[in-house]
Amino acid sequence: MRLSRRLQWYLIGIVVTMILMYLVSLAGLGVNRLIETGLLAMTPLALAAVGECLNEQAGTMNVGIEGIFLITSILGVYWAELLGSGFYGLLAGCASGALVGLMFGLICVYGKANQVVAGMGLNILALGLGPYLIMSFWAFPGMHIFPHELMFAPVYLRVADQYFILSPVTVAAIIIPILAYLLLTRTLLGIRIRAAGENPIAVDVAGVSVGRVRVLMCTVGAALAGLGGAFMSLGWFGTVVKEITAGRGFIALAAVVFSGLNPLLALVAAFIFGFSEGLAFTIVVSPGVKEVVPFYFVQMIPYAVTLLILAAIGGKRFPRALGRPYVRE
Amino acid sequence: MSGQLVARFRSVAESGVAVAIGIIAGGLIMLAFRYDPIRAYIALFTGAFGSVSGLLESLAFATPLMVSAVTFAVGVRASLFNIGAEGQAYVGAIGAIIVGGTVLLPPGVHPIAATVFAMCLGAAWALPAAILKIWRGVHEVVSTIMLNWIAFWLTTYLIRTYLGEPGRTERAIPALPTARYPVIGETLTAIIFVTVGFCLLVTILLWRTGIGFELRLVGDNPEAAKYAGASSSRAILVSFLVGGLAAGLAGATQILGRPPSWTLYATLGNVLNLGFDGIAVALIGRNHPIGGIFAAIFYGGLLHGGRFMEYQAGVASELVEAINGIIVIALAIPEIVAILRRRRES
Numbered sequence: 041m042r043l044s045r046r047l048q049w050y051l052i053g054i055v056v057t058m059i060l061m062y063l064v065s066l067a068g069l070g071v072n073r074l075i076e077t078g079l080l081a082m083t084p085l086a087l088a089a090v091g092e093c094l095n096e097q098a099g100t101m102n103v104g105i106e107g108i109f110l111i112t113s114i115l116g117v118y119w120a121e122l123l124g125s126g127f128y129g130l131l132a133g134c135a136s137g138a139l140v141g142l143m144f145g146l147i148c149v150y151g152k153a154n155q156v157v158a159g160m161g162l163n164i165l166a167l168g169l170g171p172y173l174i175m176s177f178w179a180f181p182g183m184h185i186f187p188h189e190l191m192f193a194p195v196y197l198r199v200a201d202q203y204f205i206l207s208p209v210t211v212a213a214i215i216i217p218i219l220a221y222l223l224l225t226r227t228l229l230g231i232r233i234r235a236a237g238e239n240p241i242a243v244d245v246a247g248v249s250v251g252r253v254r255v256l257m258c259t260v261g262a263a264l265a266g267l268g269g270a271f272m273s274l275g276w277f278g279t280v281v282k283e284i285t286a287g288r289g290f291i292a293l294a295a296v297v298f299s300g301l302n303p304l305l306a307l308v309a310a311f312i313f314g315f316s317e318g319l320a321f322t323i324v325v326s327p328g329v330k331e332v333v334p335f336y337f338v339q340m341i342p343y344a345v346t347l348l349i350l351a352a353i354g355g356k357r358f359p360r361a362l363g364r365p366y367v368r369e
Numbered sequence: 370m371s372g373q374l375v376a377r378f379r380s381v382a383e384s385g386v387a388v389a390i391g392i393i394a395g396g397l398i399m400l401a402f403r404y405d406p407i408r409a410y411i412a413l414f415t416g417a418f419g420s421v422s423g424l425l426e427s428l429a430f431a432t433p434l435m436v437s438a439v440t441f442a443v444g445v446r447a448s449l450f451n452i453g454a455e456g457q458a459y460v461g462a463i464g465a466i467i468v469g470g471t472v473l474l475p476p477g478v479h480p481i482a483a484t485v486f487a488m489c490l491g492a493a494w495a496l497p498a499a500i501l502k503i504w505r506g507v508h509e510v511v512s513t514i515m516l517n518w519i520a521f522w523l524t525t526y527l528i529r530t531y532l533g534e535p536g537r538t539e540r541a542i543p544a545l546p547t548a549r550y551p552v553i554g555e556t557l558t559a560i561i562f563v564t565v566g567f568c569l570l571v572t573i574l575l576w577r578t579g580i581g582f583e584l585r586l587v588g589d590n591p592e593a594a595k596y597a598g599a600s601s602s603r604a605i606l607v608s609f610l611v612g613g614l615a616a617g618l619a620g621a622t623q624i625l626g627r628p629p630s631w632t633l634y635a636t637l638g639n640v641l642n643l644g645f646d647g648i649a650v651a652l653i654g655r656n657h658p659i660g661g662i663f664a665a666i667f668y669g670g671l672l673h674g675g676r677f678m679e680y681q682a683g684v685a686s687e688l689v690e691a692i693n694g695i696i697v698i699a700l701a702i703p704e705i706v707a708i709l710r711r712r713r714e715s
Contacts, residue, residue, distance in 0.1 A: 103510055107694075151702040156450050156510070157652065161697030164645055168690025169398070175685040176402045290514040297508060336526035343515040347501075350512060354505035 053308045060315060072202060077321045079210050080194070080276050082314025084109065084268030086213040088292035089299065089306040090220050091264030095141075097224060097301050098257035099237035099250075099361045100148050101155045102141070104162030106289025108262055109269035110170040110282075112137045116270025117186050117280050118177050126192035126274045130209070130267060133274070137266015138259050145258030149251045152365035163289075171282045183281040192275045209271045213310075216264065220303040233257060237359030240366040250366045265292075287343065294346045298353055309349075316345040380655045383700070384664070388653065391696035398691065399684055409682035413689075416677030417670035425555040431662075431669030432561045432626065433458070433640075437619040437647025438654060438661035439571050440612035444509075445656045446575060447608035448588040453498055453513030454616040455644025456520030457491040461620025462633045462640050463524050464490035466532055469544035469625050470632070479548040484563065484621050491617020492610045494520060499609035503602045517644070521637065528635045543632035550626040560626030567618055568658040571611060575658075584608055619643050642690070646672075649693045652700045668693065 061071060088105050095102055102108075112133040120129025144162065147153045171182055178184045194207040224230040235243045236253045243250050272288075273280045295309035320341040323333060396406035417427045437454040444451030464487035468474075474482055498516055501507040528541045550558040575581040580603075586594040587604035594601060623639050624632060633640065650668050654660030671693070675686035 147698065147702060153698075153701040154703070155701075157701035158698050160450075160452065160648060161694050161699075161701055163694070164649055164697055165691050165694025167642070167645060168687045168692070168694060171687035172398070172685045172691055175687070181685075287514055287518045290511055294511045294515070297511060334526060334530075336522045336529070339522045340519045343518040347497075347512060347515045347519075350507045350515075351501055351505050354507065 049305055049308060053312060056312060057315065060319065072204060073325075074315075074318050074322045076205050076318075078311075078315040078318030080207065080314075081317035081321070082310050083207065083210045083213045083276075084272050084288060085292045085295055085314050086217060086307050086310035087209075087268035087271070088265040088289065089295035089310050090213075090217045090303045091261035092292065092296045093261075093299060093301045093303045093306050094220055094224070094233065095257045095261030096296065096362055097237050097359065098233045098254045099240060099359055099364070099366070100145065100254050100258055101159070101363045102144060102162075102258065102261060103156055103159035103293060104140075104144065104166075104289075105265050105292050106285050106287065107159075107163040107166030108137050108140055108265045109272065109285040109289045110166040111140065111173075112266040112269030113273040113284050114170055114173050114177070114280050116266075117184065117190075117273050118173075120190045120274055121186060124190075126190045129190065129274045130192055130270045133270020134263050134267040137269065138263035140266070141259040141262020142255065144262065145255035148258065149254050149365065152367070155363050174280065174282060183279060185279045186273075188278065190274070191278055192271075194275070207271070207275050209267070209275050213268075214307065217303040217307040224303065234359070236366075237361055240361050244366070244368060254366075265289075268292075291342060291346050294350055298349060300357065301359070312349065313342060313346055317342040380660075384653050384655060384660075387696045387699035388667070390699040391692045394695045395688060395692035398688065404684045405682055409678045409684045412681035413671065413674035413678040415674075416681075417674030422555050423673065425553065425557045427670040427673045428561060428666065429555060429557040429627065429669070430672045431665040432557070432564050433619040433622040433643050434646055434650045434668055435568055435658075435662045435665035436564045436615045436622070437643045438651035438665060439568060439615035439647075439658050440619075440644070441648045441651035442654070442656040442658060442661060443571065443575070443584075443608050443611045443615070445651070446588045447584045447604050448591070449502070449605060449608055450510050451495075451498070451513060451609060451612050452510060452644065452648060453495055453516055454612065454619065454647045455642070456513070456517030457494045457613050457616030458620035458640050458643045459517075459520045459524040459637060460494040461487040461491040461617030462624050462637075463527055463532070463541075463620075464488075464617060465544065465548075465621040465624035466541050466633060469548035470532070470542035473545070474547065476547045479545070480550055480560075480625055483544065483548050483625055484560075484618065487621035487624075488614040488617040491615070491620065492613030495609045495613030495616070499606050502609075503605055524633070524637060525635055528633060533635075534632065539635055540630065541633045541635070543630065544625050548625055549631060552628060556628050558626035558628070560622050564618060564622060565662060567615065568662055571615070571658045574611070580607055616644065616647075619647070646690075646693065649697050652697050 092102060092105060115136045116129045116133030119132030120126050147158055148155050174184055175181055194205040197204045197206055224234060232243055232248055232253055236250050240250045272284055291313050295306050295313055298309035299305035320338045323338045324335060399406040399409055417423055437458060440451060440454035465483050468486040469483035494516060498509055498512045501512050502509050532541045534540055534542050550560040552558050575585060583599045584604040584607055586599050587601045620640055646668060650664045651661055654664035671689045675689040678684050679686040
């Protein structure tokens, strides 16, 4: 995590953003609207990616983010309706994410599971459990629209007589990566987390349980993904549909790969990916542009951007013990 | 030989335990929402395997799954996590529609040409992920999922624009009667022989040829493979291409070999989840193409029986997918059979 390398990536991020902005204004799209939707789309990606960075730093890999997104986006709405508040819904989403993460951590650490297979199993489980829950909770197949008052709505900001919407969760999604970065680099727990991923024997010899550190980080990581999932339904779309996640869990994984497990870079990646999604949303509603570019190609933008950026970045160095269960000799 | 037999028995036992865990957990999920699991499962299994028509229908469901499972299994054999069967199946289905629905060919040649074209398109869609993996080290889980979503929108676009059936915008042009495989019974067609044959061919490729040996060596022990002079790039490429052919075939089965529609809906409803179900089928079949055939029949039965469960016990048929996920998680835990055995001994 050398400073010069980090600066290089920040500069690339800023330049890419400026080019995008320029293209947007050329095409006659509203820049305001683009920033708003870009930030909304960034939020779940950033939360999940940072959580997964912490998780992978400790040595466990969870490719089931997509599944956690779907389950928590549904459970968040269920609890919001039960408790009568969108905010509690977000908290419940976060808590149910944590619960899923705890179970996943126990399976991986003490069951010594193959983490990629278990994570994929979690995705398949959610693929079925999601529609099943929607049907069981609301007796309607595949979708549910909840009362608008239960939205954890973004607030209106006034910047130089322009109105601009911003969700408090977005603010949290920007602060949490910074806190995570400080946790990893400036605290004792952070050293233990990184050592659990890099050299678990050393952690064990120092008298700290590798398993506990890993389960804790699995829980924290999934809790952040859960917050992101509940935000998608409660803070962004205002509905739950069974396809709500649309591959975002995997885009968050791509952000993790991009970041090389640095939470700040994960935020940058989430911003770029979120932005490309915001671009797609903005094009779809912009008169004059939407008639020229077919809707279906616009929908491909986030996935194509992710693929291109991955091709440019290539493979990165990951902790040595990542994905391997720790067995004491 | 007996050691091999014991190992084979153990892997079948592990699958059995995982399936049992999935079914019990599914029952618990039903109980949590006050459904009757016993009634639901009786409806499911008698619906799926209790009659000849049910069995034929279950086999029809199994037909695409046994080949989409090959995609994942061949990946795992080369230590890849290729989850791109989903998108490759969409593209394969489009390929089957292009040749099967818009080209005029004589009866015997037409289904073969359409199937081969579909398989080639599936392989072509797997190529970018293979190239990115070999050339840039991009993790295949992320790249294949992105390609799946691009395939989804591309396929929808093609159905809505160039390949739509005139007067019926909700679906593509159906395969011409000359391109259709003969119906055996219910919605099962002769294309099941093609998929079973493909599984057998892949088994021969993996265990009886040099390239298959190289592929498995790279997957089992990359260090040894390097010393033996095996090319990991070639192994990765072959694994992705064979997987793409298999997934393309899986997509084609739904067009050329599945009455009554013989076409693709714009929602992709009839090819959706073929790839993801294939992952579970491959894992239950212990990543062996022959094991995959049996696992596909089991899972095809769950899919078909799920409908009976829905209208006899009121349980949403999607629960089958959740059971599937639990089976996969259980199969990820290597210790599961060992733990059970130890408990019985103590």
